[in-house]
Amino acid sequence: MAQKSIAVLTSGGDAPGMNAAVRAVVRAGINKGMRVYGVYRGYNGLLNGDVQEMNLRSVSDIIGFGGTMLYTARSEEFATPAGIKKAADFCRSIDVSGVVVIGGDGSFKGARALTNAGINCIGIPGTIDNDIACSEYTVGFDTAMNTALQMVDRIRDTAQSHDRCSIVEVMGRRCGDIALQTGIATGATAILVPEIPYNIERDVIQRIVNTQKTGKKHFIIVVAEGVGKVAELANYIENRLGIETRATILGHVQRGGSPTLRDRVVASEMGFRAVELLEKNLGNRVVAMKDGKIIDLDINEALDMQRVFDEDLYKIAMTISI
Numbered sequence: 166m167a168q169k170s171i172a173v174l175t176s177g178g179d180a181p182g183m184n185a186a187v188r189a190v191v192r193a194g195i196n197k198g199m200r201v202y203g204v205y206r207g208y209n210g211l212l213n214g215d216v217q218e219m220n221l222r223s224v225s226d227i228i229g230f231g232g233t234m235l236y237t238a239r240s241e242e243f244a245t246p247a248g249i250k251k252a253a254d255f256c257r258s259i260d261v262s263g264v265v266v267i268g269g270d271g272s273f274k275g276a277r278a279l280t281n282a283g284i285n286c287i288g289i290p291g292t293i294d295n296d297i298a299c300s301e302y303t304v305g306f307d308t309a310m311n312t313a314l315q316m317v318d319r320i321r322d323t324a325q326s327h328d329r330c331s332i333v334e335v336m337g338r339r340c341g342d343i344a345l346q347t348g349i350a351t352g353a354t355a356i357l358v359p360e361i362p363y364n365i366e367r368d369v370i371q372r373i374v375n376t377q378k379t380g381k382k383h384f385i386i387v388v389a390e391g392v393g394k395v396a397e398l399a400n401y402i403e404n405r406l407g408i409e410t411r412a413t414i415l416g417h418v419q420r421g422g423s424p425t426l427r428d429r430v431v432a433s434e435m436g437f438r439a440v441e442l443l444e445k446n447l448g449n450r451v452v453a454m455k456d457g458k459i460i461d462l463d464i465n466e467a468l469d470m471q472r473v474f475d476e477d478l479y480k481i482a483m484t485i486s487i
């Protein structure tokens with residue numbers, strides 16, 4: 166029987182742990198007797214023929230590195246019928262029958278389109294945002310949260326020294342998970358997320374005033390990117406309460422850095438599962454986490470799911486940060 170060839174690519178925003186997933190795909194594939202190609206710069210690599218056959222040593226020493234050794238991109242050309250056909254034709258030209266796509270929901274739509282064009286694709290959730298509905302965990306989330314935690318702890322030191330209020334915006338696109346987790350872990354007086362409608366007077370000002378009454382003099386407010394407007398909020402608090410207030414947007418610092426143990430382990434498990442699926446000639450599936458276990462499910466089912474925000478955790482945060 167001819168040797169099976171598969172490929173692996175990273176797409177959309179990078180996330181710490183993507184390298185660990187690439188390593189797992191390459192090593193598991195070779196271990197199963199497959200030829201494994203690394204595709205550079207997301208789907209663009211399939212359009213430009215920018216691929217390299219990997220060996221066991223091609224992925225040495227990358228498990229602890231942030232970013233992605235395969236680089237990543239957002240490709241407009243790929244997301245067209247002509248682009249998808251071109252990518253599928255290129256895969257056929259090098260005998261690649263399956264592709265592991267490590268990325269977010271946009272990348273999964275691309276994986277579905279490529280599978281429909283005849284190349285089996287398996288998605289692995291790789292994004293710091295944790296915004297993939299089908300999976301309770303996405304590779305990169307733990308590292309990003311821990312980076313945000315360290316940064317907010319530092320901001321708290323200076324806010325405390327100056328009796329100030331500090332507002333910190335964290336990433337997450339339309340998802341408030343990084344904000345919620347970071348807010349709890351840093352004891353934020355208020356946490357604003359896009360999933361929960363808020364009222365500035367009730368959910369920020371009143372919470373600050375209540376804690377002032379019990380002697381608190383510095384305040385951390387964590388705001389999700391999907392809520393934004395942190396400079397306006399800082400002005401509002403300063404004018405309304407006379408508390409000196411500073412706003413910080415953490416930004417891309419959250420996307421970098423060495424992946425945590427959790428991200429390395431989950432990425433390794435997910436990469437291995439993706440190769441097992443391709444070995445069985447399955448496509449159009451997404452690897453995910455459910456109840457702490459690695460599962461896989463149909464990509465259409467995955468893309469149709471609606472994310473559920475952890476309102477119970479939000480209520481706990483609001484109850485104990487007083």
Ligand SMILES: Nc1ncnc2c1ncn2[C@@H]1O[C@H](COP(=O)(O)OP(=O)(O)O)[C@@H](O)[C@H]1O
Nearest residue numbers: 177178239240243244268269270271272274275
């Ligand atoms: N509906 C779609 N059909 C085909 N390809 C898509 C589709 N949506 C996104 N893609 C491809 O996936 C890439 C990454 O998607 P994007 O939404 O930017 O990031 P992420 O995967 O992190 O959510 C896009 O640049 C595009 O090439």
Ligand SMILES: O=P(O)(O)OC[C@H]1O[C@](O)(COP(=O)(O)O)[C@@H](O)[C@@H]1O
Nearest residue numbers: 177178269291292293294336337338
């Ligand atoms: O790096 P860019 O293009 O500025 O994009 C920023 C966005 O990417 C993210 O960091 C990660 O999102 P994706 O994984 O979906 O690409 C978001 O939190 C943020 O909104």
Ligand SMILES: [Mg+2]
Nearest residue numbers: 269270271292
């Ligand atoms: Mg996304």
